Amino acid sequence: MDLKDRKRTTRQRLFRSFCCAWAGLTLVVRHEQNMKFHLLAAAAAVICGFVFSIPLFHWMILVVIIGGMLALEVMNTAVERVVDMITEDYHPAAEKAKDIAAAAVLVYSAAAVVIGILIFYEPVMSRLFS
The missing domain is CATH 1.20.5 (Single alpha-helices involved in coiled-coils or other helix-helix interfaces)
Structure with missing residues (x-):
């Protein structure tokens, strides 16, 4: 501004x-290709939430996880753009900054997958084996 x-x-x-x-x-x-992937994964999770009629509390968790994932991907992109703006030449510190920002997304993604499994495991298993 x-x-x-x-x-x-x-x-x-x-x-x-x-x-x-x-x-x-x-x-x-x-x-951003990764953002498109995260949006696709979020859409799949929301569709699964409706298909398997997950409870309200699980919806709240899902919304927080999806929002956090998208926000973190936006921040990762911002870090990458700032680093690219500061130096066009290769610099080990610039590479490390970008790698660390990407690692934050990776860590959160892994946690999101685990939470997704915890939310959808029982409804999927009961639908498959009922």
């Missing part, structure tokens, strides 16, 4: 902030 935006009313600044956030999200969805 520009300095000139600080002179606007609170409502105008808030609207501008949402517009900037939406533009960033749109950019990540359009141009």
Whole structure:
């Protein structure tokens, strides 16, 4: 947000902030392969939630996990862009920063898979073997 935006009313600044956030999200969805994969996985989880009629508490967990995963992927993309902006040349520290940000996504993804298994194991098994 520009300095000139600080002179606007609170409502105008808030609207501008949402517009900037939406533009960033749109950019990540359009141009990042991993975000497309995460959105596909999220859609599959939501569809499975409806198919297997998971309870409300599981829906709440699912929403938090999906939101966290998407937010973390957005932050990973932001870190990568900032590192790319700072240096176009190869630098070991730049590579490490990008790798560490990607590792955060990997760790959260692994936890999301485990939570998904815990949520869907019983409904899937009861549907298959009933």
